[in-house]
Amino acid sequence: MRAADPERVIAAARSWLGTPYHDQASLRGVGCDCLGLARGVWREAVGPEPFPIPPYSRDWGETGPREVLAEGARAMMIEAPPADAGPGALVLFRMRPRAIAKHVGILTAPDIFLHAYERLGVIEEPLTPSWRRRIAFAFLFPQR
Template sequence: MTLHDEIGEARVRERLLVEARTWINTPWHHRARVKGAGVDCAQFVNAVYHTVLGTDLIEIDYPPDHFLHRSEEQLVTQLERQANCVPLALPGDVVVYRFGRAMSHAGLVVDWPRIIHAYRLEGGVVFGNGTGGNLAERERQFYRWKGF
């Protein structure tokens, strides 16, 4: 029996967002995953899902500028192992954005277009507008954990 079976999808989504909020103001740091000390966007998503569901969604090795030099969709390939691409986002779903040559930025949907993400340009984990600012015109996709 999974957590989803025990408490239902809405409660799992609520727990994901409660955990995500505990990361607010954690500074941005490439490949880090320490609440309050440093995290990047992929590791933020991993940390939240791991805490609530016991699973990492993204298992890739990536240099800080990978999106400038590589076209391989490593982030999407990893997400698709445990998540399905969906047309509309629900709270707790993952949103990914194209930066440079590949989908290379991830965050969690609070209530679309409101998101929580670890964003270098804003200094760390923040609430953001998923359709505004530097994210406004970027290609994006939504992913939903296959356990829902």
């Protein structure tokens, strides 16, 4: 499997800037959560989603030991060492130490990422040391 052109992924991600935050949604300009943003970028950069995402609760990340996001991404994307992740990579964050990874973003530059954040919607911001140390997994979007 070959990786998608990072510029194509970044352009698709940036087209979602300003989309309001909305749980479980994935409609550019209308609403999305962080997973909905990743799904929308997939549709634009890769093609149709490979499987439907089941409904999930706001606290899903606190309810078990399985790395559900990483397992799903691993099944359809190209895993990369987090330290080697560059622009265009999907990164999964642990929001608390020893918790499972439950937030996703897309690197748009070595020290900048884009994500859907509650109350702020889709934003692009610096990948500060605080954010960087939370990265648990990184994946590359595959080519169409």
